[in-house]
Amino acid sequence: MLWQTLFSFTNLVALAGWALLLFAPRRPLTYSAILYAGVGLLCLTYAVLLVLLVGKLVDPGALPGAAPFDVSDYSIGGLRKLFLTDAGIVVGWTHYLAFDLFVGLWISRDADNKGFSRLAEAPILILTYLAGPLGLFLWLAIRERRARAAARP
Template identity: 80%
Template sequence: MLRSRYGKVMNWPWLFGVTNLVAVIGWALLLFAPRRPGTYSVILFGGVGLLCLTYAVLLVLLVGGLVDPGAAGTRPFDYSDYSIGGIRALFGTDAGVVVGWTHYLAFDLFVGLWISRDADNKGFGRLVQAPFLLLTFLAGPLGLILWLFVRERRARALARAKTPK
């Protein structure tokens, strides 16, 4: 556990576990729950929104120096250093890992939500969607790029069908 400048305890492993739990619940709903507006709202606001809010708060606390990043004896981060060394220094701390991982979780769940809505709108069944959603959950951009390739043919066919002759 880590202490902020003000003596408050910051438990990075606990936060890591909570963000993972929120993401897993969102993905479970996306994969197994009925696709209804209420379900989509829970995933969007209770999953993606909560992860985004958590990310924003943690980032402000970390950049503002209000919490200890979890690396005893290290110099303060240079947040303008976007070199490999600068990013490695940030991700070499518990705080950097939790903040970065929360970023990934939020965006991957948002992309999964988009894929499911897009697939539903294009008439793809849930069994066809499942591998792309699981791949997006496990490897984000890989699931997305494969979905973009698969959806393209049907998207063009649907667009041609809607175009007046």
């Protein structure tokens, strides 16, 4: 299997979703495209690759001399062995891309509903793209302050 090709494909899908999120008009069709053609396709890719990897139906592309991995070993050592394979990197990265794009979609919809400008949203969305949990944390802190301010008499 061409792991580099799959890695490039998933990155392009995610990048297209983020570009729509940042620059396209916020309409139901745009949201649907991001959700289904972006997040959904990444989730499907992840699921198929995970089944192929766990079922040992594909060559994981292990580094020369790397010990075989065991997907049931959720220790640091076990995950290290998994991530010493091309398959482990691609599957793990696809997981991150899918969840970060989903979180970005939620942030944008939530921010739109709360009256934030697209200009104010952009840095948060970019941070979410680059470092998902950090962008989400920033958004949660900002939205909480807005909610508290709106609740005051």
